[in-house]
Amino acid sequence: MPGDALCWIRRDLRLHDHAALSAATAHHQRVAVVFVFDALILNALEDRDDKRVTFIYESLAEIDAALRARGSRLIVLHGDPVELIPRLALELRVDAVYANHDDEPYAIARDQRVAQALQSQVQSLNTFKDHVIFERQEVTTQSGGDFRVYTPYMRAWRARLRPADVAERSVDDKSFWLNLPESAPALAPLSGYGFQSSELWLKPGASGGRERLAAFTQDLPHYGQRRDFPAISGTSGLSVHLRFGTISIREAVRHAQRHDSAGSTKWLNELIWRDFYQMIMSRFPQAMTTSFKPEYRDLVWPGPTEHFEAWKEGQTGYPIVDAAMRELKQTGWMHNRLRMIVASFLTKDLLVSWQDGEAHFARYLLDFDLASNNGGWQWAASTGVDAQPYFRIFNPITQSQKFDPEGTYIRRWVPEIAHLDSKDIHAPWQLGLMAPADYPAPIVDHATQRALALELLAKK
Ligand SMILES: Cc1cc2nc3c(=O)[nH]c(=O)nc-3n(C[C@H](O)[C@H](O)[C@H](O)COP(=O)(O)OP(=O)(O)OC[C@H]3O[C@@H](n4cnc5c(N)ncnc54)[C@H](O)[C@@H]3O)c2cc1C
Structure with missing residues (x-):
């Protein structure tokens, strides 16, 4: 049996049914599990109490505890994986590093560089489909x-x-590396990686x-x-x-x-x-930065910044949109139906670019995933692969009446209008003088904007 190996976990934070770990433990005497807090990714995050970082941290803590129960432990590094992984591989004198595929453009470039560095040390990077x-x-x-x-x-x-x-993909836990050398860094407190813990509404870890x-x-x-x-x-x-x-x-x-x-x-x-x-x-990695459909690549979305700001803050005057946007900001979660409604509203009612919406979701969504988020946004904006036809434009009022008929969801997130009955809550401005004073009037008229969106998108 070949000597020792490292298993580098990234978007596969578990110790069971794990393709890379399964292969590593099947082929090597001792396998150490390592995670890198990638400084390039972390430094780009706007919030120091980012919920994703807390989720990752707690999930790693669970892995570390499970490994310790078997006499091993998790190795945790902080910095640039392109330098750190080959260096650790050299220090521990492993034969190979195992990891699962990550097809995001950044990850592909990173892994190519890690593979090259390992190769120059006569070590290999062995990767597997798992995600x-x-x-x-x-x-x-x-x-x-x-x-x-x-x-x-x-x-x-x-x-x-x-x-x-x-x-x-079963994992042989008898192969976990016991008594790892002291020099291999252990999981530090979260503050050691420059973050503070944030409250989560779901239980992390496997x-x-x-x-x-x-x-x-x-x-x-x-x-x-x-x-x-x-x-x-x-x-x-x-x-x-x-x-x-x-x-x-x-x-x-x-x-x-x-x-x-x-x-x-x-x-x-x-x-x-x-x-x-x-x-x-x-x-089609180019679709991660530009419209999938070539005819929309040079489209200039004319929506003003104030409307984008109102959308982000849940202050558009459309209750279903505002409820969803407020929930996103406070919890990092949004239901799929609401993602479709708010994405359609941003692009086709406010005429703001899907890329702006995509970036806002990327900042807050706990499940943010480049491929699915980009796919969802380009679907709603009609610029994507197999997208919503451009002339299909959600009406935010009828969507609200259909999918939140009693206004139960709206009441949870827009307390200013919680007292309204289920008939009035979807479009409070229609109450005229009786409309609540502390809730904004709609920032745009849906019928007017719909016509503008049709004109904008049909030109192409
Ligand atoms: C504008 C927009 C942005 C989105 N951004 C993301 C994102 O960043 N990350 C993300 O995971 N999903 C994204 N989605 C897809 C979908 O909204 C979420 O996956 C879903 O709401 C998650 O809830 P769930 O786990 O309860 O899903 P369920 O309904 O239980 O579905 C099961 C799983 O299937 C997958 N899935 C479901 N719908 C989709 C879909 N339309 N596209 C791709 N995968 C799907 C998810 O992994 C989900 O967990 C986005 C959708 C839209 C319209």
Whole structure:
């Protein structure tokens, strides 16, 4: 059996059903697990109490405790992984570093540089698919091309699926490196990485992921009927765990297969959207910085900054939009239906660029994921792959009446209008003189803006 190895965890913060760790522990005598707080990523964050950092930190603490229970521990570095990973590999004299694929453009460039540095030390970087069921060019059209439309992609994805694709990648915990040298840094207090702890509304770590999945089991059969209503918990709430890998995507798919129902079929389709957008990012990385559709690349969105600011603060005068934006800022969460409503409102009512909205979501969303966020924004703005047609424009009032009929969700986040009845709460300005004085009048008229959006987007 070859000598020792490092397993570098990144967006796969668990010790079970883990492709890289499974391969490392199968092939090496001793395996040390390492995480790097990447200074380049952390320094770019605007908030020192960023909830994502707390989630990561708590999840690492759980991993560290599990490793310590087996006589090992987590190694945690802080700085530039391109320097730190090869240096650690040299110090520990490992044969190889194992990691799971990360197809974000930044991660690809980083991993190439790490692989080169390791190679020059006669060590290797061995990487594995783990974050999705099918990646890159695994699901293609019959002629081998890339899919640009979700439904045929979904059908081909399902047709390709075999038990081996979702089988557990089991980890041999007898191979964890016992009594690691003192020189390998341990997990420090969060403040040591320049951050303070932030309150979380969900349990982090693999234990949190498993609890959430188990709790969702009873909702799964009704997913199709309940998934669009933000006032109830009709969706899995697993996106944060899927983002950070505190749950394995294979475990999620196995769960859907085990609890076969119309609800689980629908839910699996959502997981396939996730694979679809990851595939798009890997095959069309330029879409991460510009419109997928070339005809919209030079479009100048004319919406004024004041409207963008009002949207960010939940002060547009449209209650469903304001409730969603306030929840996002306070908790880092927004329901999928609301993400679609507020993204449509920003781009097609306020005529502000989807990139501005994407950046605001990237700052606050606890489940922020480059591929899915970009995909969602470009879908709503009609600039993306398989996007909403440009002439389909959500009416924020009818969306509100349909998906929050009693106004239960709005009342939670917009207390100024909580006293209004379920008929008036969706468009309080229609009360005229009786409209609440402490809540803004609508900053735009939907019908007027709709016409402007049609003109703007049809020109192309
Ligand atoms: C403008 C916009 C921005 C978005 N940004 C993100 C983001 O940054 N990160 C993110 O994970 N999702 C994003 N989504 C997709 C979706 O809103 C969330 O995945 C979903 O709300 C998470 O809730 P859940 O875990 O309860 O989902 P469920 O309904 O339980 O779905 C299960 C899982 O499927 C995946 N999924 C569901 N819908 C989508 C979708 N449309 N696209 C891709 N994957 C999906 C998620 O991983 C989700 O956890 C965005 C959608 C829009 C419209």
